[in-house]
Amino acid sequence: xxxxxxxxxxxxxxxxxxxxxxxxxxxxxxxxxxxxxxxxxxxxxxxxxxxxxxxxxxxxxxxxxxxxxxxxxxxxxxxxxxxxxxxxxxxxxxxxxxxxxxxxxxxxxxxxxxxxxxxxxxxxxxxxxxxxxxxxxxxxxxxxxxxxxxxxxxxxxxxxxxxxxxxxxxxxxxxxxxxxxxxxxxxxxxxxxxxxxxxxxxxxxxxxxxxxxxxxxxxxxxxxxxxxxxxxxxxxxxxxxxxxxxxxxxxxxxxxxxxxxxxxxxxxxxxxxxxxxxxxxxxxxxxxxxxxxxxxxxxxxxxxxxxxxxxxxxxxxxxxxxxxxxxxxxxxxxxxxxxxxxxxxxxxxxxxxxxxxxxxxxxxxxxxxxxxxxxxxxxxxxxxxxxxxxxxxxxxxxxxxxxxxxxxxxxxxxxxxxxxxxxxxxxxxxxxxxxxxxxxxxxxxxxxxxxxxxxxxxxxxxxxxxxxxxxxxxxxxxxxxxxxxxxxxxxxxxxxxxxxxxxxxxxxxxxxxxxxxxxxxxxxxxxxxxxxxxxxxxxxxxxxxxxxxxxxxxxxxxxxxxxxxxxxxxxxxxxxxxxxxxxxxxxxxxxxxxxxxxxxxxxxxxxxxxxxxxxxxxxxxxxxxxx
Numbered sequence: 272x273x274x275x276x277x278x279x280x281x282x283x284x285x286x287x288x289x290x291x292x293x294x295x296x297x298x299x300x301x302x303x304x305x306x307x308x309x310x311x312x313x314x315x316x317x318x319x320x321x322x323x324x325x326x327x328x329x330x331x332x333x334x335x336x337x338x339x340x341x342x343x344x345x346x347x348x349x350x351x352x353x354x355x356x357x358x359x360x361x362x363x364x365x366x367x368x369x370x371x372x373x374x375x376x377x378x379x380x381x382x383x384x385x386x387x388x389x390x391x392x393x394x395x396x397x398x399x400x401x402x403x404x405x406x407x408x409x410x411x412x413x414x415x416x417x418x419x420x421x422x423x424x425x426x427x428x429x430x431x432x433x434x435x436x437x438x439x440x441x442x443x444x445x446x447x448x449x450x451x452x453x454x455x456x457x458x459x460x461x462x463x464x465x466x467x468x469x470x471x472x473x474x475x476x477x478x479x480x481x482x483x484x485x486x487x488x489x490x491x492x493x494x495x496x497x498x499x500x501x502x503x504x505x506x507x508x509x510x511x512x513x514x515x516x517x518x519x520x521x522x523x524x525x526x527x528x529x530x531x532x533x534x535x536x537x538x539x540x541x542x543x544x545x546x547x548x549x550x551x552x553x554x555x556x557x558x559x560x561x562x563x564x565x566x567x568x569x570x571x572x573x574x575x576x577x578x579x580x581x582x583x584x585x586x587x588x589x590x591x592x593x594x595x596x597x598x599x600x601x602x603x604x605x606x607x608x609x610x611x612x613x614x615x616x617x618x619x620x621x622x623x624x625x626x627x628x629x630x631x632x633x634x635x636x637x638x639x640x641x642x643x644x645x646x647x648x649x650x651x652x653x654x655x656x657x658x659x660x661x662x663x664x665x666x667x668x669x670x671x672x673x674x675x676x677x678x679x680x681x682x683x684x685x686x687x688x689x690x691x692x693x694x695x696x697x698x699x700x701x702x703x704x705x706x707x708x709x710x711x712x713x714x715x716x717x718x719x720x721x722x723x724x725x726x727x728x729x730x731x732x733x734x735x736x737x738x739x740x741x742x743x744x745x746x747x748x749x750x751x752x753x754x755x756x757x758x759x760x761x762x763x764x765x766x767x768x769x770x771x772x773x774x775x776x777x778x779x780x781x782x783x784x785x786x787x788x789x790x791x792x793x794x795x796x797x798x799x800x801x802x803x804x805x806x807x808x809x810x811x812x813x814x815x816x817x818x819x820x821x822x823x824x825x826x827x828x829x830x831x832x833x834x835x836x837x838x839x840x841x842x843x844x845x846x847x848x849x850x851x852x853x854x855x856x857x858x859x860x861x862x863x864x865x866x867x868x869x870x871x872x873x874x875x876x877x878x879x880x881x882x883x884x885x886x887x888x889x890x891x892x893x894x895x896x897x898x
Contacts (some may be wrong), residue, residue, distance in 0.1 A: 279875055286783065298854050299360070309366050309367055309391075310363075310365065310366060310367070311362075311365040311366065311367055311406075311420065311429065311431050311435075312362055312365060312403045312406070313403075313445045314355075314359075314362055314363065314396075314397065314401070314402070314403065315400075315401065316359040316362075316363065317362075318399045318400040318401060319335070319359060319397050319398070319399040319402070320334065320335040320398055320399045321333065321334045321335065321397070321398030321399060322355065322358070322395070322396075322397060322398065323395070323396040323397075323398065324394070324395055324396075324439045325393070325394040325395075325396075326392065326393055326439070326440065327393075329345070329442075329443065329444060330344055330345065331345070331439075331443050332344035333350050333355060333446065334398075339453070340352045340355045341410075342443070342446055342447060344443070345443050346443055346447065347582075348447050348448070348581055348583065349447070349448045349453070349581060350446050350447065350448055351447060351448045351449065352448065354438070354445075354446060355446075357438060358435065358438040358439065359469060361435050361438055362435060364395075365431060365432065365434065366430075366431065366432070366527060367429050367430070367431060368414070368430040368431055368432070368671065369429065369430035370427060370428065370429050370430070371386075371427070371428040371429075372427060372563045373425060373426040373427045375427060376426040376427070377426065380421045382428075383426065383428075384563070385723065386409045386410055386419035386421075386428055386580075387409035387410030387419060388407055388409040388419055388420075388421050388428060390516050391407045391408055391409050392408075392420060393407075393408040393436065393439065393440060394406065394407055394408070394423075395408070395439055397434070397687035397880025399839055403422065403642045404422040404423045404424045404425070405422065405423040406420060406421075406422060406423075406435075407420065407421050407422070407423060408420055408435075409421070409428075411433070412430055414430065416432060416433055417430050417431065417432060417433065417523060418430070418431065418432075418433050418436060421860060442755075444510050447507075449506050449507045449819050450505075450506065450507075451502060451503075451505040451506070451507060451561070451578060451585070451587070451807055452502065452503060452505075452532070452559055452578070452580070454502075454532055454534055454559065455503060456496050456499050456500060456503055458534045459475070459499050459503070459532045459533065459534060460474065460475045460533055460534065461473065461475065461533035461558070462474075462495070462498070462515075462530065462531070462532060462533070463530070463531040463533075463558070464498070464528070464530045464531075464594065464597060465528050465529045466594075466595045466596070466597060467527065467528065467595065468598065469485060469873055470484055471484060471485065471597065471599055471602065472484035473490055473495055473602065475492075478492075479492055479609065479753070480492050480495040480496075480602075482599055482603065485599055486599060486670055487728075488599075488603055488604070488670075488727070488729070489603070489604040489606075489609065489727075490602050490603065490604055491602060491603060491604040491605070492604070494601065494602050495602055498530075498597065498602065499532065501590075501593075501594055502530060502532060502561055502591075503532075503590055505587050505588075505591060506587075506588075507585045507586070507587065508570075508573050508585065508586040508587060508588065509570075509573070509585065510583065510585055511575065511583070511585055511586060512583070512584045513582055513583050514577050514579075514582050514583055514584055515582070518564075518577065518584070521564045521565060521575035521577070521584050522564030522566075522575055523562055523564035523565075523575060523576075525560035525576045526563055526577070527558055527563050527564065527592070527595055528563050528594075528595040529561060529562040529846075530560070530563075530594060530895065531558040531559065531560040531561075532558055532559045533557070533558040533559075534558075534559070537681075539579070544857075548683050549697065550848070553882075555648055559578070559579065559580045560578075560579040560580075561576055561577070561578050561579075562576060562577040562578075562579070563575075563576055563591065563592055563594075563595060564576060564577065566589060567586060570586065571589070572588065572589050573586035573589055574586065574587055574588075574589045574591060574592050575585065596849040598659075600667075602669070602760055605663045605664050605667075606662065606663055606664075607659060607663065607664055607710065607722065607724075607731070607733055607737075608659055608660065608662075608689075608708055608710055608724060609660070609661040609708070610656060610659065610660050610689055612656065614691040614707070614830070615632065615656070615689055615690075615691065616632045616690060616691050616692035616704075617629060617630070617631055617632070617640070617688075617689070617690040617691075617692050617704055618630040618652070618655075618656075618687065618688070618689055619686075619687070619688040619690070619691075620685070620686075620687055620741065620742070620743050621685070621686045621687075621688070621741035621743070622684065622685050622686075623682065623684070625743045625744070626641065626745065627641060628641065628643045628742075628743060628744070628745040628748060630652055630748060631644065631692070635649070636649045637649045637653075637748075639745050639748055639749070641745060642745050645749065645750070646749070646750035646752070647748045647749065647750060648748055648749060648750055648751050649749065649750075650751075651751075652748065653763050654760045655741060657739060658737060659687075659710070659737070662733055662734070662737050663762035664722075664731040664732060664733055665719055665731075665732045665733060665734060666719075666731065666732040667729060667730075667731055668721065668729075668730040668731055668732055669729065669730040670727075670728065670729055671728050672723055672728050672729060672730045675713075675730075678713040678714055678721035678730050679713030679714030679721060680711050680713035680714075680721060680722075680723055680730065683711035683712055683713050684712055684713065684714075685711075685712040685738065685741060685743060685798065686709060686711045686712070687709065687710045687712075687741065688706050688708075688709045689706065689707060689708045689709070690704045690705055690706045690707065691704075691705045691707060691896075692704050692705070693705070707838070708724060708726070709724065709725040709726070710722060710723075710724055710725075711723055711724075711725055712738050715735060716732070717735075718734065718735050718736075719732040719733060719734060719735055720732070720735050720737075720738045722732060727745070744813060744862075746811055746813060746814075746861050746862035747811045747813065747862070748811075749811055749860070749862065751807050751808045751809070751810075751811075751864075752806075752807055752808075753806040753807060753808055753842070753855075753857050753860070753864070754803060754804055754805065754806045754840060754842075754857070755805065755831055756804040756805070757804060757806075758797070758800040758801050758804045759780075760804065760832045761776075761800055761803070761804060761830050761831070761832060762775065762776050762786065762830075762831050762832060762833060762836065763775045763776070763785070763830060763831045763836050764799070764800070764803070764828065764829070764830040765785075765786075765827075765828070765829045766799070766826070766874070766875070766878065767826070767827040767828075767830050768825070768826055768875055771786055772784075772786055772787045772878050772879070773786040773787065774787065774791065774796070774878065782796060787878065787879060788879065789879050789880060790879070790880035791879070791880060792876070792877060792878055792879065792880045792881075793876055794823060795876035795877060796878055797826075798873045798876055799873060799874055799876055799878070801873075802873040802874055803828060803830065803842070803874060806842070806866070806870065807866075808855070808863045808864035808865060808866060809852055809864070809866060809867055810864065810865050811862050811863075811864050811867055812854065812862065812863045812864055813862055813863065814861075814862065814863070815856060815863050816875060818846065818849055819845045819846055819854035820846030820854060821843055821854070821856065821863075823845075823846040824843045824844055824845050825844050825845065825853070825871075825873050825875075826842075826843070826844040826871070826874060827841070827842070827843050827844075827848075828842045828844075828874055829841045829842075840857070840858065841856075841857065841858040842855060842856075842857050842874075843855065843856050843857075844866070844871060845863075845876070848865060850866055851867075852865040852866060852868065853865065853866055853868065853871050855869075860875040
C-alpha cells in the first residue's frame with residue numbers, strides 16, 4: 272500500500288470519528304426520542320427570550336431583559352418571574368394525551384369549530400431561537416382536565432392537560448411582580464430615610480452599618496436590616512396607577528416621607544442606575560426610592576406609596592408607615608464595643624500606678640505576655656471578651672465628649688486596648704501591634720461607671736458590675752491549673768494536718784510508710800493522688816493576707832515527682848471563704864487562690880487504715896455502754 276492510499280484511509284477514518292462524535296452522539300437515545308415525540312413542544316427555556324399571549328382583544332407581551340422578565344404590553348413593569356418560570360416548566364413537561372390527524376379535520380370542516388380551534392380566543396407565541404409555532408387553545412374535552420390544542424401551521428389537533436392554559440389565562444396585572452423590589456437585604460449598601468422629624472442616612476462598611484446623619488455613630492445591624500426588610504419583603508396590595516398623573520389624591524404630591532435604598536453592584540465604583548440619584552465622591556449614585564402617602568378611604572389597613580423605579584402608585588400594608596416614626600436613637604447600636612475576634616491578638620489592661628497586663632493569643636489559648644508568656648486562664652479571657660461584646664450601655668450620656676474631666680475620662684481608672692499583631696511585615700500589614708479599639712472607664716456614679724471608646728466622641732454609662740470583672744492585676748489572669756501531673760508520677764507525698772504522715776513508692780511501685788503505722792488505706796491514697804496531681808483553682812484571690820489563715824494552715828501537702836526527691840511541690844490550705852471554698856497557695860505561685868471543698872476533703876482523707884473491731888460472741892455490753 273502506497274503512502275497516498277494510507278493518507279486517504281486515515282482521512283476517511285478521522286471523518287468517521289468526527290461524524291460519530293458531532294452527529295451520532297448528539298442524537299437522542301431511543302428512550303429520549305420517545306419522550307420528545309410525546310411532548311407538545313420541545314423547547315430550551317434558556318433560549319426563550321419572549322412570550323406573547325393573545326387573550327381575545329387583550330395582548331400581553333413579556334420579554335427577557337438582562338436575564339430578568341419584564342412586562343412590555345399593555346403595561347411596562349417588572350414581571351412576576353415565578354409565574355413565567357412556572358409557565359416554561361409546564362411547557363417543558365406538557366405531554367400529548369391523544370391526537371386527531373389533520374386528514375380527519377379536513378374530512379369534516381366543522382371539527383375545528385367543534386373543538387374551539389377555528390378562531391380561538393387564547394393563543395401563545397414563544398419568541399427566541401428554535402421557537403415552536405404559535406399555540407392555539409380550544410375548548411375543554413370530555414376527558415377531565417384535558418383540552419383541545421393545535422399549532423398555527425397545522426390542523427392536526429391534540430388532547431393535552433389544561434396546565435399551560437391556566438398559566439396564561441390571566442389578566443395583565445396578574446403577571447406584574449407583587450414584590451416591590453428585587454433587591455435583597457445583602458445587596459443594600461446605603462439607606463436614606465426622610466421623615467417629618469428629619470433625615471437619617473446609613474451606610475454599610477464591611478459587614479456593619481453606621482449612622483452618617485444626623486450624627487456619626489455605630490448602627491445596630493439587626494435593627495437596620497429589619498428596617499430594610501420592610502421594603503425588600505413588601506408585597507403589593509393593589510396596583511393603583513402610574514405616577515405620571517395627579518398624585519394629590521394619594522397624598523403623594525407632597526409625601527409624608529420616603530426611604531431610598533442604594534445597591535452596590537459587583538463592578539468596582541459602579542452602582543445601579545434606577546430611581547433617584549445622589550452625587551457621591553464625584554459620581555452619580557442611583558437608588559430605589561419609596562415614597563409614603565395617604566391612607567385609602569375604604570381600605571384603612573393599606574397606605575398609598577409611589578415606587579420610583581417602577582413608575583407606579585401602589586398600596587402596601589399600613590404597617591409600613593411605621594418607618595416614618597424612626598428616630599436615630601432607634602437604630603443606634605447600644606453595644607459598648609464591637610470586637611473582631613478574627614483579628615484580635617492582644618488585650619492590654621492599663622490602670623494608673625499598676626503594671627500593664629498584656630494578654631496574648633497563642634493559637635486557641637491565651638498567655639500573659641508581660642509574665643514571660645505564662646499560661647493565662649483562657650476561659651476567663653474569653654468570658655471577658657464575651658461580656659464586653661454583649662454589654663449594652665445603660666445610657667448615652669453625651670454625643671460630644673467635650674468635658675472629659677467631668678466624667679473622669681481625661682485620666683481613666685482603667686483602659687482596655689484591643690489589637691491585632693503581626694510578627695513580620697506582609698503586603699497587608701506591618702510587623703508589630705495594631706490597636707483597633709480602646710475602651711476607657713472613668714468615674715463611678717451609683718451602680719454605673721462612665722466609659723467611652725477613644726475613637727468615638729460619645730460618653731456612655733455602663734454597669735459597675737462589668738468594670739468589676741476586669742482586673743488590672745496580671746496574677747488574676749493566671750492559668751487555673753495548679754499542678755499538671757499524672758498520679759503515677761508522684762514518688763513521695765507528705766500530708767500534715769494535726770500530725771504528719773509521709774509515704775513513698777518503692778522499686779516495685781508499692782507504697783510504704785516513711786512516717787506512719789499500720790495498713791495504708793489504698794482507696795483514700797488513690798483519691799488524694801488523683802486530686803493533687805491535677806489540682807485546679809476555682810479563681811485567683813491575689814496577694815496573701817492575714818485573713819486567709821496561712822499562719823495556722825488546716826492542711827499542708829508536699830510531694831516529689833522524681834526518685835531522687837529533689838523536685839519538691841508544696842500546697843498549703845488556709846481559712847475557709849464565705850462561699851465555702853478554701854484559701855490555698857502553692858510554692859512558686861505569686862498569688863493565692865480558692866479551691867473547692869470537695870478537693871480539700873479528698874486531700875485530707877485518712878491514709879491509715881482503720882481496724883474494724885467487732886465484739887466477741889461471748890462479750891455482753893452493759894446497758895450503759897455507748898455503741
